Amino acid sequence: xSIIQEFKDAYKGKVQLPSEELLTKTTGLMQDGMRARAMGxxxxxxxxxxxxxxxELILSTWYMAETGEIPEGLNYKTGKSDGGxxxxxxxxxxxxxWLEHSDSITTKLDxxxxxxxxxxxxxxxxxxxxxxxxxSVSVNVMMSRARNAARWNSFMSTGEGGYPSQLMECKENVIxxxxxxxxxxxxxxxxxxxxxxFKYAQxxxxxxxxxxxxxxxxxxxxxxxxxxxxxxxxxxxxxxxxYSVEDHSKHLDWIETVNPTALLSVKVSTPHxxxxxxxxxxxxxxxIIHLDGSYGGTGxxxxxxxxxxxMPIELAIPKVHKFLQAEGVRDRxxxxxxGGVRTxxxxxxxxxxxxxxxxxxxxxxxxxxCTRCSNCEGGPSGRGCPWGLTTTDIELQExxxxxxxxxxxxxxxxxxQYRLRDILRQLGLSDVSELRGRTxxxxxxxxxxxxxxxxxxxxxxxxxxx
Amino acid sequence: xxxxxxxxxxxxxxxxxxxxxxxxxxxxxxxxxxxxxHRYHIETEEVDDVDPLPHRFLVExxxxxxxxxxxSELFHYGLKPDVILSRPCTYGVFSGPVGGFHPLPKLCVGxxxxxxxxxxxxxxxxxxxxxxLGDSYTTHGHIAAIDEESKKGLVPVRGQGYRGxxxxxxxxxxxxxxxxxxxxxxxxxxxRELIGTSVDIGTKPMHLSFDEEGNLQGKIPNMFxxxxxxxxxxxxxxxxxxxxxxxxxxxxxRIDTLACMKAADVIERGMDSxxxxxxxPKEKPEMVEMFPAARLIELDGWDKDSLDxxxxxxxxxxxxxxxxxxxxxxxxxxxxxxxxDVVHLNADLHGRGFDDGRFISDLLKEAHMxxxxxxxxxxxxxxxxxxxxxxxxxxxAIISGLDAVALDLPVLFALQGRSHGSLVDREQVRGTxxxxxxxxxxxxxxxxxxASWRDQLLEILGAMGIREARRLRGEFGRxxxxxxxxxxxxxxxxxxxxxxxx
Numbered sequence: 001x002s003i004i005q006e007f008k009d010a011y012k013g014k015v016q017l018p019s020e021e022l023l024t025k026t027t028g029l030m031q032d033g034m035r036a037r038a039m040g041x042x043x044x045x046x047x048x049x050x051x052x053x054x055x056e057l058i059l060s061t062w063y064m065a066e067t068g069e070i071p072e073g074l075n076y077k078t079g080k081s082d083g084g085x086x087x088x089x090x091x092x093x094x095x096x097x098w099l100e101h102s103d104s105i106t107t108k109l110d111x112x113x114x115x116x117x118x119x120x121x122x123x124x125x126x127x128x129x130x131x132x133x134x135x136s137v138s139v140n141v142m143m144s145r146a147r148n149a150a151r152w153n154s155f156m157s158t159g160e161g162g163y164p165s166q167l168m169e170c171k172e173n174v175i176x177x178x179x180x181x182x183x184x185x186x187x188x189x190x191x192x193x194x195x196x197x198f199k200y201a202q203x204x205x206x207x208x209x210x211x212x213x214x215x216x217x218x219x220x221x222x223x224x225x226x227x228x229x230x231x232x233x234x235x236x237x238x239x240x241x242x243y244s245v246e247d248h249s250k251h252l253d254w255i256e257t258v259n260p261t262a263l264l265s266v267k268v269s270t271p272h273x274x275x276x277x278x279x280x281x282x283x284x285x286x287x288i289i290h291l292d293g294s295y296g297g298t299g300x301x302x303x304x305x306x307x308x309x310x311m312p313i314e315l316a317i318p319k320v321h322k323f324l325q326a327e328g329v330r331d332r333x334x335x336x337x338x339g340g341v342r343t344x345x346x347x348x349x350x351x352x353x354x355x356x357x358x359x360x361x362x363x364x365x366x367x368x369x370c371t372r373c374s375n376c377e378g379g380p381s382g383r384g385c386p387w388g389l390t391t392t393d394i395e396l397q398e399x400x401x402x403x404x405x406x407x408x409x410x411x412x413x414x415x416x417q418y419r420l421r422d423i424l425r426q427l428g429l430s431d432v433s434e435l436r437g438r439t440x441x442x443x444x445x446x447x448x449x450x451x452x453x454x455x456x457x458x459x460x461x462x463x464x465x466x
Numbered sequence: 467x468x469x470x471x472x473x474x475x476x477x478x479x480x481x482x483x484x485x486x487x488x489x490x491x492x493x494x495x496x497x498x499x500x501x502x503x504h505r506y507h508i509e510t511e512e513v514d515d516v517d518p519l520p521h522r523f524l525v526e527x528x529x530x531x532x533x534x535x536x537x538s539e540l541f542h543y544g545l546k547p548d549v550i551l552s553r554p555c556t557y558g559v560f561s562g563p564v565g566g567f568h569p570l571p572k573l574c575v576g577x578x579x580x581x582x583x584x585x586x587x588x589x590x591x592x593x594x595x596x597x598x599l600g601d602s603y604t605t606h607g608h609i610a611a612i613d614e615e616s617k618k619g620l621v622p623v624r625g626q627g628y629r630g631x632x633x634x635x636x637x638x639x640x641x642x643x644x645x646x647x648x649x650x651x652x653x654x655x656x657x658r659e660l661i662g663t664s665v666d667i668g669t670k671p672m673h674l675s676f677d678e679e680g681n682l683q684g685k686i687p688n689m690f691x692x693x694x695x696x697x698x699x700x701x702x703x704x705x706x707x708x709x710x711x712x713x714x715x716x717x718x719x720r721i722d723t724l725a726c727m728k729a730a731d732v733i734e735r736g737m738d739s740x741x742x743x744x745x746x747p748k749e750k751p752e753m754v755e756m757f758p759a760a761r762l763i764e765l766d767g768w769d770k771d772s773l774d775x776x777x778x779x780x781x782x783x784x785x786x787x788x789x790x791x792x793x794x795x796x797x798x799x800x801x802x803x804x805x806x807d808v809v810h811l812n813a814d815l816h817g818r819g820f821d822d823g824r825f826i827s828d829l830l831k832e833a834h835m836x837x838x839x840x841x842x843x844x845x846x847x848x849x850x851x852x853x854x855x856x857x858x859x860x861x862x863a864i865i866s867g868l869d870a871v872a873l874d875l876p877v878l879f880a881l882q883g884r885s886h887g888s889l890v891d892r893e894q895v896r897g898t899x900x901x902x903x904x905x906x907x908x909x910x911x912x913x914x915x916x917a918s919w920r921d922q923l924l925e926i927l928g929a930m931g932i933r934e935a936r937r938l939r940g941e942f943g944r945x946x947x948x949x950x951x952x953x954x955x956x957x958x959x960x961x962x963x964x965x966x967x968x
Contacts, residue, residue, distance in 0.1 A: 016548075018548070019546070019548055019549065021543060021546055021548075021549045022546075022548050022549045022552055025543070025549055025552070026552060026554075026583075029554070029583040029584070030579070030582060030583055033581075033582035033583045033584070033585055034582055036585055037582055037585060041585070042585040042586075045578050045581045045582070045585075045589075045590060046589065046590065046591040046592065047523055047576050047578060047581075047590045047591055047592050048578055050629035050630070051629060051630050051631050052627070052628065052629055052630070053629075081630070081631050081632040082631050082632055082634075083631065083632025083633050083948075083952075084632045086632065087632075088959070091960065200646050201644070201646055203627075204627050204628070206644045206929060207644035207645065207646075207928065207929025207930070207931075208925060208928070208929055211623065213623070238645075238646065268646055269644065269646070271643050271644045271645065271646065272643050272943075272946050277646050294628065294641070295627055295628045295632075296627050297626055297627040298625060298626065298627060299625050300623050300624070300625055301623065301624070301625075302621045302622065302623050302922065302925055303611070303621075303622040303623070303624055304621070304622075304857050304858050304922045304925055304926065305925060305929070306627060306628040307628040307630065307641075308641060308642055308858045308926070309641065309642050309643075309644050309926065309929050310641065310642075310643070310644050311641055311946055311948075311951055312632060312633075314955065315948075315951040315952065315954070315955045317955075318954070318955045318956075319954065319955065339627075340627065340628075353955070362626070362627060369582075370626075371576075371577060371578045371579075371582075372626050372629065373575055373576050373577040373578065373626070374624040374625050374626040374629070375575050375577060375624070375625060376624075376625020376626055377623055377624060377625040379556075379557065379575055379577075379625075380557055380573070380575060381556040381557050381558075383556055385577075385625075386555070386556045386557070386577045386579045387577070387579060390625060396556065439956075439958060439959050440958075442959050442960070443959065443960040443961045444956060444959050444960065444961035444962035444963075445961065446961065
């Protein structure tokens with residue numbers, strides 16, 4: 001190809017696998033820029049942030065991913081949403097009663113509380129990675145999350161989109177998902193998984209199923225999902241084979257037949273009767289009940305569904321926790337919360353409200369550079385995330401190299417675990433499990449105090465979000 | 467139909483109804499019925515902007531910094547075109563002939579990659595002109611959403627989760643419920659499975675009476691059906707131009723709904739037709755005679771004498787517009803007790819009652835419950851307006867008790883109009899529509915908006931497992947109020963006060 005033609009192609013932005021030089025240049029600029037922004041070398045970008053993820057929260061997450069430490073001078077605890085986690089704080093003990101900061105403060109999470117013969121799984125941290133399917137994110141992102149999960153003796157979920165073969169290197173830490181479209185559900189991957197997750201619904205689009213826009217359903221994605229390339233895919237909510245707890249139980253039995261040792265997780269959203277749903281799932285045989293609140297992330301969802309359908313996770317956790325207690329089964333099931341859980345402080349608050357642990361999704365992506373611009377589904381370019389996160393575009397996905405990304409996630413988790421221990425010791429607790437349901441250790445901040453706590457939060461203000 | 471009334475014995479014998487014949491005949495009838503069936507659908511088509519909103523973002527590039535960067539690139543990468551021509555934007559902001567020296571902010575989606583890659587010379591800022599659109603209630607976010615819906619006619623779909631405040635005032639404090647199981651599928655609700663959005667306008671009889679021979683006694687109920695639970699309201703303020711009236715007329719015909727207009731305008735413009743609802747001053751009930759084609763005529767305010775006079779002069783349904791001012795409950799009950807067919811309730815454009823400032827959802831619930839308690843809810847159709855500026859407000863208003871919603875400001879913004887000044891008082895609204903607006907363009911924009919809002923209503927109904935918009939009316943149990951949920955969740959937590967407003 002002539003140099004002139006090369007220039008013409010480059011000018012037209014012809015998409016191809018990036019050359020070594022281009023990869024080095026682009027990733028170098030992105031990584032240097034993220035570092036400079038996180039370190040405060042420049043003022044926060046004026047258009048960064050929203051009420052839930054303020055500019056400071058995004059930059060502090062970048063800082064933690066960069067350094068493995070808690071930032072000074074940036075609010076890393078709360079957003080500016082004026083409710084839920086952002087209005088809650090802890091009633092810390094006087095400093096004289098604080099425990100020493102120590103690795104002996106336990107942050108482990110037991111996932112099998114049924115006392116049956118299945119896997120006895122314990123994570124080192126009370127959170128794991130939520131489902132983000134192949135197609136909604138690149139395989140590089142999945143690999144980085146899986147490798148990080150392995151480091152933390154934790155897990156990440158494949159989401160509903162199949163199990164890329166590369167993930168097999170981390171199979172002990174990969175949860176596979178069975179959702180309403182049954183995309184990519186294979187016997188061998190179910191057999192490989194320590195936990196199998198049934199996704200009934202997703203918090204950001206409860207009752208609407210999954211949606212992968214055509215632009216992101218490329219050749220490889222379609223192959224794993226058993227579909228036609230570049231055709232929009234709907235995961236057609238609900239499970240059409242489930243009309244009762246008994247039907248639900250049959251689902252779980254089916255997985256047990258295929259993989260007798262796997263733990264069974266049931267992911268549901270948060271309707272008004274979520275407490276009944278949770279109890280039903282327990283009696284059907286679930287080890288983990290995973291509640292996904294309405295402020296959760298998504299690769300694509302109708303705007304009307306976000307927020308308007310079902311309830312935020314902060315409001316669902318105590319409802320379910322109390323109901324499971326009243327039913328006398330609370331200690332036999334692990335209650336996991338997700339959907340709007342952003343920080344170590346959010347995790348601690350969720351646990352104090354009654355959860356055992358949390359699932360993170362958006363936090364991982366923010367740690368890798370996400371600015372929450374909401375173009376994950378393809379955006380006007382049709383190519384997906386310009387940061388290379390929520391895309392399968394052959395060029396863009398290369399901006400996130402698994403080793404670099406896994407290292408950032410490891411740093412982020414290190415800082416988050418540190419912060420979680422900091423909270424526990426200031427409450428006089430030496431084990432995160434002691435925090436569960438301790439609403440007596442929480443306090444509700446006044447409006448002004450919460451606003452002050454949120455920091456200056458420049459960028460697009462609360463009332464100005466589009 | 468299978469005719470069972472033929473008396474001819476021979477014919478009856480020769481055409482005895484065998485099982486085979488019954489099957490064939492049933493199949494034939496089924497085919498005939500299927501051929502007649504027309505599935506309601508709103509045809510959408512993406513239309514270009516004629517007066518686009520200000521861009522979301524401004525992009526500022528330091529020329530010196532960029533020049534310095536390019537020189538350094540040339541030095542490092544020489545003639546490697548893929549490297550030196552690579553841009554930090556996949557949306558084309560820097561794709562013009564001179565790249566970053568003349569960025570194209572209209573293409574910017576705010577991913578901010580450029581500001582991270584080049585923090586020393588690229589800035590992306592929210593556009594203050596965009597942020598200044600609307601007011602504190604009808605925000606630029608609402609206007610941008612309406613603009614997008616009217617352009618494409620689709621349900622807006624985006625990545626990432628919710629970005630706004632936790633709960634909030636007004637409709638933001640109301641959530642809709644969903645069902646984990648037993649409901650239509652999402653692809654089904656826009657396709658093979660039917661969720662009805664039609665609404666009956668008029669009075670339903672509370673019971674039917676028959677004489678000894680089984681014939682229906684009394685007057686057959688006078689009612690009709692529209693296909694969507696929203697109508698176009700009288701354009702507020704100075705927006706009621708002849709040009710806009712024509713657009714409302716043709717669009718309401720196209721999607722099978724109604725358009726309310728001032729009676730004098732209907733007469734002046736010769737627009738009397740079944741889809742137009744003339745609104746006549748209550749002092750001039752005799753005007754109803756001038757609208758022989760109208761199916762529904764509204765009196766602008768409650769007055770028994772006016773109602774009686776109007777009823778004598780027309781066979782059309784009679785509606786009464788009632789504002790949420792002091793004594794509205796009394797006027798509502800009097801109107802219903804006097805067999806008004808439709809009550810059109812109005813709050814201000816921020817959705818507040820005129821006296822007590824209560825939000826429209828609470829006022830509608832009170833109106834709905836008042837009628838339920840008196841056992842006469844089905845005797846009247848409730849239409850409501852005020853503060854309904856977003857697709858989610860439609861199901862929430864229906865849950866609060868309305869049969870149908872009346873659209874006011876969304877029409878202005880669907881047509882890329884601009885408001886000037888207050889968006890609180892209907893009479894004080896001042897706005898302009900684009901000069902380049904054509905009838906065809908405007909009708910398609912408004913049609914697209916209606917299709918998008920209807921489809922979003924289907925999403926909400928689908929998530930609940932409700933198959934008819936009519937069944938959503940007054941279903942408070944299908945909503946969750948954030949304040950109530952907070953009370954349940956945070957009760958006992960130190961510092962928590964119901965409502966959280968401290």
